[in-house]
Amino acid sequence: MNPVRTIGRGTISAIREVGRISLFAAQAVAAALTPPYYWRATLSAGLRFAFNALPVIGLTAVFTGAALALNIYDGSARFNAGTFLPQILSVSIVRELGPVLAALMLSGRSASAMAAELGSMRVTDQIDAMSTLAVDPFRYLIAPRVLSTTLMTPLLVLVADIIGIYGGWLVAVFVLDFSGPIFIGNIAEFLESRDVVSGLIKALVFGFILSTMGCYYGYGSRGGAQGVGAATRAAVVASAVLILAANYVMTSFLVEV
């Protein structure tokens, strides 16, 4: 085994994959923006996606907010800054944890579901059948999923922000003896709209990433049940990694250092 050759092969196939994904994403965007539009499919995909994800988003957010409140209080009390808990908690959640954790949960829940559904359709010839029925699978299957997920993710992140702060509030009031109204008042006074908006911009990009990955791996899956399983796994891994990488890149542009 020649190590140079192995590294070279790996690099080439990685670059090829990046190219294929970019091409796929561009095609999905083009299909979403040009007619024919499938509003019915888009609306139903969006509602299903958002509604079904609410419980998992809510649970993730409330526990994260609660644990975060304890940690921040414990840490900041060391230099007598424990009273800044509402400010630190809220800015951590709306700028970072709300978008990132919600997107990671959605990768596990929705990108995997898209990959499995499209993968099963691929291996049972349903996607080929659609082509022979003169309906473009990109427009009927992929564009509605990518479009609706991209638009719905910010909404879900907003819900995660609110529930996450509420989780922190619960701990602050019932465990740490904060006054409930003052806690909320401090947050309202401190939080700027750009804190929230930057999180929602991230959510928009994360929604695009996770739906594109789910569709890309599902659409391209091969080889029966095993292929669908592999596609599902690849979709979740790729979408989680890309979300975390994109988060760093976007954060470095969104903060004013």
Place this chain on the structure above:
Amino acid sequence: MPTKLSVRGLSKSFGAKSVLRGVDLEVDEGKSLVVIGGSGTGKSVLLRCILGLIHPDAGEIWIDGEDVLKLPEAERPRRRRQIGMLFQAAALFDSLKVWENVSFRLLYGERMKRDLARERAIACLAQVGLPPEVADLSPSELSGGMQKRVGLARAVAADPKVLFFDEPTTGLDPITADVINNLIADRVKALGATALSITHDIASARKIADDIAMLHEGCIIWRGPAREVMSSGNPMVDQFVHGRADGPIRMALKAG
């Protein structure tokens, strides 16, 4: 009769394995050609190339005097509006109801009103012997034979001029298979359509074909009228249609 569908020198390889090695086929308008051959001889690949689902390495595919491989991407939907295809496992959309499957092309390709499309679907279901109650079921609630019927109804719903059948009787019991064969022959005739089927079921081939061609190792090795297939004089065709293990054809036991 003018030639409706013509395939010239079609070749396709996957990696080092060449599956089609210069296939030539012609089907006259209104005729039904069945391509027979063992598993792994390239029948499915041939069909998928003609349907535009796989791009061949070389060769030409002419439908109605147009080289479909040279058609620009924007023209493809127009071409596909004139074809209908029945997939081996029916390939029904399991997220949609039976009637939405049957009128899928009308609903999403031609944007027909839903109540109108539903009426059309029920009429198409009747033509394949299915009652209107089936329309609101989901495909997973149907037996294999009923799924094939729905697949046939979907393939013919938009009055296509060319029909393709991929192993229409595979996985069905002999009686249901014969029912499907009759329906296929009946629908093709009623539409005046040109048909190309692939199968390894000789009974089915003799029932729905005007002409039969045999594909072996990526080439057409015999072609003749359906009634002559049992006495073709070609040793390989003889071995295949009589189902003998011994003969000039040696089946590969390993895939790929």
